[in-house]
Amino acid sequence: VHRLDKDTSGVVIFAMNENAFERTKTLFKKNLFKKVYRVIVRGSVGKQTFTIETPIKGQRAVTHVKLLKRSKEASSLEINIETGRTHQIRIHLASVGYPVIGETEYDRKPIEHPILRQIRRQMLHAYQIFFVHPYTQRMVSVTANIPEDFNQCLKLLGLAK
Secondary structure, eight states: OOOOOTTOEEOOOOOSSHHHHHHHHHHHHTTOOEEEEEEEEESOOOOSEEEEOOOBTTBOOOEEEEEEEEOSSEEEEEEEESSOOTTHHHHHHHHTTOOBTTOOSSOOSOOOSHHHHTOOSOOEEEEEEEEEOTTTOOEEEEEOOOOHHHHHHHHHTTOOO
C-alpha cells in the first residue's frame, strides 16, 4: 500500500486483496495514518522537540522531531510526519544541519568520525504505524522491532538506552 526508501527498515502495510488495497490507499492519501520513525543523525541536537515545515518540491511538508538521546557526535530521534513527501525525513533533517547517518544523497559533508564511516545504510527505521482499519473501524497499531544494525549503531555512538 505504501513503500519505504531504499535502506530504510521497518513497518510496511500490505493489502490482502484489491478492495483492501484501494481502501487503505485512500487512508494514506488523506494522511489518516500516523507514522513514527526512529533515526540516528549526525550532530548533537540541542532542542527536546521541534517542527520542520519547509516545503518539498512546492508541496507542504511537516516533520515533528523529538530528541531521545544525544552524544557529542550524534543524536537519536523520534520522528512523526504529518505529510509523506518523498525523502521527507532525510531532506528535512539535512536542511537543519542534522543529516541521517549513512545517508548519502542529502548529506554532502565529509565524514570525519571513524565509526560513522563504517555505517553501511541510512539509520532510518519506520518504527510504528497507527490507523483505523478500513473494515473493522478499529484502531490498529503496528510496531517493527529496531534492527540489530541500528541497535549496534546506537551502542557505538553512546546512544543506547
